[in-house]
Amino acid sequence: MRIRNFEELVANGLTDEDKEARRICLEVLDKVIEELDPRKMVFSKVRRTGSKLHIDRLTLDLDEFERVYLVGFGKASHLMAEAMEQLIGDKLTRGFINILKDVSFESLTGRVESKKVSHPIPDEEGLLGAKQILKLVSDASEKDLVICLISGGGSAMTPLPAEDITLKDKQRTTQALLKCGARIDEVNAVRKHISAFKGGQLARAAYPATVLSLIVSDVVGDPLEVIASGPTSPDPSTFKDAYEILRRYGIWESVPESVRRRIETGLRGEVEETPKPGDKVFEKVHNVIVGNNRLACHIAAEYAQKLGLNTLILSSVVEGEARHVGTVYGSILVEEALVDNPIEKPAVIIVGGETTVTVRGSGLGGRNQELVLSASRKIKGLRGVAIASLGTDGIDGPTDAAGAIADGKTVSRAEEKSLDPEKYLDDNDSYRFFKSLGDLVFTGPTGTNVTDITVMVALKTG
Template sequence: MIKIKNREKLITNGETELNQKARKLSLDSLESALNAVDPKRIIKSRISLQNSVLKVNGYSFDLKGFKHVYVVGGGKASGSMAEALEQILSEHIADGFINIPRGTKHKTKVIKLHETSHPIPDETGVEGTRRILEIAEKAGENDLVICLISGGGSSLMPLPRGDISIVDKKKITEALLKCGATINEINTVRKHISDFKGGWLAKKAYPATVLNLILSDVIGDPLDFIASGPTVPDSTTFHEAVKILKKYELWNTVPESIRKVLSDGEKGLIPETPKADDQVFKKVFTVVVGNNRFASLAACESLRSNGLNTLLLTSTLEGEARHVGTVLASIAHEISISQNPVSKPAGIVAGGETTVTVKGKGLGGRNQEIALSAALKLEGMNGVVLASLSTDGVDGPTDAAGAIVDGKTLERAADKGLNPEEFLAENNSYNFFSELGDLIFTGPTGTNVNDVSVIIVL
């Protein structure tokens, strides 16, 4: 079970009886969301082995017909996925290698779990990615390669193209994460400066059969953007990657090695990423085993079971985090005033992934910024709470999963001499909530399906 470690403290911080009740309801629903997308639970519920036949989502693979079964991949949830898959397939797996975030612990016997850096890639990630490619390249026509892909895989499986160094890769990753680019834009660039992403892993594995098991962290589940799509056709181009860097005024500041690769690609001097008409994809099968909607629906069900009128507002939430927080708080106000879009007692769930354009020098994450901006709108309301977290347990470059606020948050902040507008302007939401004790801590959850925000109006 995945639990919020400091839930009792977060509840008592509500001060009033109604706020404490609302806080408890929101935290219960977030825990339900996290456990609904526990990778071990998902793999064991979606995959079965019957008389050597592997069955998943309508596909059947008779393992007796394959000479070897290999398991490769990477991502924040891929370690848990590997552990569960190994328990199902046990002696059928010949070899395996998975890149996982540093500090996460899982138990496997055959599949090697290689710890590396996230969100900024490093040389250990390159080493692990090369090992994954070695396994893929040795797979033959009568072999099955199972790829366990989850969010975070883009950073965890780096393999820079051409003369691009890992230092150059770090620089562009940091710039893209700070400029406000969407994950799809970031991954478009990543795919075109990599010898692994954008379908290249599938190319290396051919003519083996490839089965992708994907836990999606990208809104709408576009396969070529989840972990930058190493085993699926790429829908983007070098030209689009260049346009994105120019859009965010990064083209003239990124390392020369990156500009050269992208320019050469635009000119047709180096191959484009593999597209849908490439023969390698005729032997690739893909199943999305879980996504944000799974988590968001579970959060709704928790609220419903506790007697609240519930609404799944969206599982495709996007936008600047501080603006999203204001909108979510406005919905809470509307419910309080007019009983719309649902009547009190109400529980609203919004899943997705926002962005933060970093302009200040503070510390925080998108969920913490959602909560801080919402707090500015909820001032004085009793029994109204917003809680928001990242399902991987790591919100931005912090050790917190997210934060929780209510109508007394600003009053408590004022008592401590904290100015919320100043903290928001500096992108310093972590330190604001640290002072109040309202950061949500789960530790690394071993899963990753974007973020979930919950609004309670009692």
């Protein structure tokens, strides 16, 4: 089991019906985490026959390249690199990857170096690793192949600031963006314009080499320019966009002066923009999605169907404020429980995407925990229902939990402990709420990230 406290979470159900609904939620989520192994995703997309590498409809002959380089960054980089070394180890010249601090990596060929770095707040090690990656790809010539392994977290894990911006300044800017409730695409639009690495700048450094980027998407809808801030993708965002985002969220005056100066210089056209669509640096760049939230939802649906349950994927591109989305999900579950809509019970309803939390209180929590807390108010008193939501990376906000689970008795259990769900929701304190009930979901880092997945279950009750 990937969910470490699986049995305890099931046992928290007060009735057999609630226990069964919880078990199904957790089994489905556990299967998703198991199948989202980045190695499996790479092997499902990349095949090798002789010297030829087949990726979807693209074929690359490794014998046609003088040197083959491998670079990677993101939460899945160590596992993706392991898979690629198995596939092309005999042809590999050198490699360098930035990996999370709490994972281990040992190169199968001995030719791939790694550096442990911080996430979500960038650190000095990440900066040093980003410099190594940039130097490696800059050494590539027209006759070389650069394989980039890109996954969620890659942006924060390669924090190479633009000239005259310190890492501390970039950290302060990142923290301000994360706290104000900005969407990930907005966060990354700013990051690109205070970076020497992101927004197509890695592709610019690798030019004129051939570049193959294998990408695990952690962004709703899979926009290539947003995933890990699009280091090998054209960047449609501009300095003007970065300026307007900081203004819109009211943090322009609170970000460091060096960041404001860089953006103002860019607005005047005195600093080179990130490479745009049609730029020659992308002529030999191939970006391929190997895993995303849609895949996670389909894994969940297929497993639920094997359990003999009626299954519906509502969407894999949901965004919005976590507490509001949670209220909607709770309402859907009420409708399902009462009138078999949108599908007949026993039902599993699956939703993917990524919500945001605008922090107004002083509590501790994550978007999935807040979503489930919000939903728990709507499903109060229902029998044989459950909702669980987690981050597929095993990390939900600044906590050690992946997410949380609730059923129709969650609110009454809380009230018996003198816990007021509304108060905890208003204080953004979902972590402590669910910790008191023993309903936090723990997986530890999963080694992947395809945003979030929510599973709702409604069983037939007598």
